[in-house]
Amino acid sequence: MKRILKSNLPELWESISNNFDLFLPMEQGTLINFGAYETDKNIRLDILKTNSSVKEFVFPQTETYLKFKLNKKKLELTPVAVEDREYVLFGVRNCDAASFKVMDNIFLRQPVDTYYKAHRDRGIIVTLACNNPEETCFCSAFGIDASETSPLADIATWEKGDYLYLDAKSEKGEKLLNSVVTLLEDGESSELEELKREIKIKLENLSLRKLDPKKITKTQQDIFEMEDFWEELSKKCLACGSCTFVCPTCHCYDVKDYDGGNSGERYRCWDSCMISDFTRMAHGNPRTSQLQRVRQRFMHKLVYYPKNHDGLYSCVGCGRCIEKCPVGLNIVRVIKRLGEE
Template identity: 50%
Template sequence: MYRIDKSRLAELFAAISGNQDLFLPLRKADQTNYGLWSEEECFDLDTLKTVKSAKDCFFPQSEVLYRCKNEDGKLSIDPQKLCDRPFVVFGMRACDVKAIEVLDRVFLSDPVDTFYAARREHGTIVSLACHEPEETCFCKNFGIDAAEPGADVETWIIEDGLYWKPLTEKGEALTVSLAGLLENADAASTPDAAEKAEKAVAKEQSSIREIIEKLPLSHLDLSRFKPENTMELFDSPLWEELYKPCLACGTCTFVCPTCQCYDIRDFDGGKNGVQRYRCWDSCMYSDFTMMAHGNLRTSQMQRFRQRFMHKLVYYPANNDGLYSCVGCGRCVSKCPASLNIVKVIKKMGGEA
């Protein structure tokens, strides 16, 4: 276990970014989102949930795949260079850390997505425990412990200090590189400091878990969302009732840390050639997965059903019971129609 004063966080960030990129929550235009840190930026570790998750750091909202150019009848193809620079993502909450596991199973399964794999290889995640979980949080339902967020390094902000615990080889390597800043609370060298640090973290964890137990959405019933109930859930008449407030705006998919749908498009730059790029897409849009013969899902009800069946039934059925929802609550707070996965769970789960 290690510790550093909160007043020295800017020094910590400067040290991390000395030889690699550092992404962390930044405050801009009254919103907090992940961005590339510099000394001029205003970091914000107090906001519990960034508008979007740190998914952007590993699966960008838009990225060029390759460029094509025709010069004098000769076609050249220039593939986009894969990520080869190490970077650190600091401050990810437990739900967003779990979301990376969901994305890993999609993009690192055969055939491996080389763009995503390169970023995962070069990225180190430093998580941050949730000091005060909010009413829209429901991560506990999916086996996530906000008091012990995991990742390569897990941290806690307690009073005037940040406590730091490396968990993986990447985390250990990052910790070694910061030896001049982090105060070692190892029991072998400073037993009093180690005991004090362990007690402080244990007390903080207990407080976080007490809050979570009292949250209104911490005890949802997921028992009906099982592979053996797939057709029963799929054919339920409740979908016709549930989907009607949906505006098909796609907000839920763009703030979701686990959504992985994307489109591939071409941009004609004239003399500069053509860029083929991919960008996030939404299963809630009417033209999503549209093919030459038309669309497989022709109504908004079908698209609505697909989104939640995938998160609660299809994905866990194919991934050892791992849900494709992490209970971050972003869709709960951002949906303009107050329609979200919690309402689906309550309505479908209580049908029996």
């Protein structure tokens, strides 16, 4: 366990950024998002929920696979590789860190998505415990403890008093801490016990503490057939897709060609199950109404995904979709309603 005075953090970040691409939560206009470290940026480690999640570092919004060019009658293809410089995400909250596990289960199973894997392999995740969880947080419903080390962390950190404590949890984390060891002093994990106890009490007192998706015991078929409930939800939905784009676990994408005449690119881009042309194929679209699309989104997160992944839910309780939905669709209410007898 190491620690550093918080007033010395700019020195630490400067040193890390000499060897790695470093990203931290920072003010970007009116929003707070992870951005590339520069000395004049207004870093906001106090913010729990950045506007966008960190999924874009492993699953970019758009990503070019290959470029093509017509040279007389010959088609030249140039694959585009992922940059190999390592990067550090500093200040990831445990809910967002947990989302990597949800996506790993999809992209790292056979056949492995080589682009996603390349992004994951070169990333170092530095988590930050949540000293002041918000009333809208419900990560604990999904087994996430905001006071402890995330299993996905390469380095876990805690803010206590004037210090930031850092605990390396993987080889990558050790390597990063060793590269800045001259800036750090020794700390003791016992110095964090009181802080962790305080955070746990705050988590226990959150209004959504009792939310429990395991109370959803209806059969998949029964949930699927709750037509009135899905109808009531979906008639409000504007099909804007915001909920899926801000969600750290939503991972649907489309693959498209940009045709620039004699040259072009094949790229993938985020897609959304809430949009009417999602998965449209030559024969048409398997989901033809907004009711089917809204039902799919919630059932995927709370029923299908856990059924196929040993009970792991495809939601980490970050609350972004609730905050961003222009008409107030709320996954908490869905969990409660599905869990009613």
